[in-house]
Amino acid sequence: MKKDFDYFVKKIPINIHNNTKSIMTDHIAVFIPEEFVIGKKLHVEEYHFVICFTTPPKATIRSEEHRLKKGSLICMAPGDDILVHPIKRASPVKFMTICVNKEFMQNIYIKAGGKGNLSFRKLDSTYSCQLLEGIEALAYEVINYGKTNQLMIESMENRIALQLLRDSSSEYAIYSSNPQNSSQFIVQKAIKYIETYYSSNITNKDICDAIYISPPYMQKIFLKHTGKTPYQYIMECRHRKAKEMLETSDVPIEKIARQCGYVNSSHFSTAFKQREGISPSAYKKTYK
Secondary structure: OOHHHHHHHHOOOHHHHOOOEEEEOOOEEEEEOOOOOEOOOEEOOOEEEEEEOOOOOOEEEOOEEEOOOOOEEEEEOOOOEEEEOOOOOOOOOOEEEEEEOHHHHHHHHHHOOOOOOOOOOOOEEEOOHHHHHHHHHHHHHHHHHOOOOHHHHHHHHHHHHHHHHHHOOHHHHOOOOOHHHHHHHHHHHHHHHHHHHOOOOOOHHHHHHHHOOOHHHHHHHHHHHHOOOHHHHHHHHHHHHHHHHHHHOOOOHHHHHHHOOOOOHHHHHHHHHHHHOOOHHHHHHOOO
16 A cells, blocks of 8 residues: 555545555555545545546535536645535445645646646536546556556656646646736647647647637637637648648658648649749749
């Protein structure tokens, strides 16, 4: 049993603990119980997250009563407390608790660009499939390989901690005191996404889904910071990459069109000529 999480394990009634699946590493512990600890206040000493796969019972957290819902990611920091209220009739429950070592989580937060102590803007967020995939990968590694590859485990711990920051919205809370910095940071992430996936049929919605921002807000701040819409930037990026290939390679124009995200060579030629005034083939000849 990992020493960092001994206190938490000891607070779980033995009958519940005996039916709880657990995965533990040096910095993260994942518990999958079959029932909640009812009527017993738990004081949190680490960063504490609960994924609710079914509707959980009513609970008092940070001295406030909450009616949480299915699909919630409950985010608690060291010093918080939680008391789950009794329920009138038993119903199937399915949830997962993730405990992250305080110093480890704080260190990840600082490396990700955070300032001060990590806190959460809101108690109730929504968990992502990426978080579940990270946890599943960690469980597979621990169950099948134990600690034979510590580097692999450390990379998975980092992945889960960073995804928890994203899902809890704390990544954007870093910049909450300065809206200008916040929007600029989001635009930088959008540009990075475009530069990576420009060759695919990406849309503004794809970008927003990847960085957890609404399309109208993205359209507004992207135009403000770049003078272009996300679509215009995508097309500019494709054109820039295509020009580089025309200037420096012998790749056929049809292949350049495909590799730079154009529907076909005809669409590429039309778009290129609108920008440069000459066709791609004529442009290519000037660099021979």
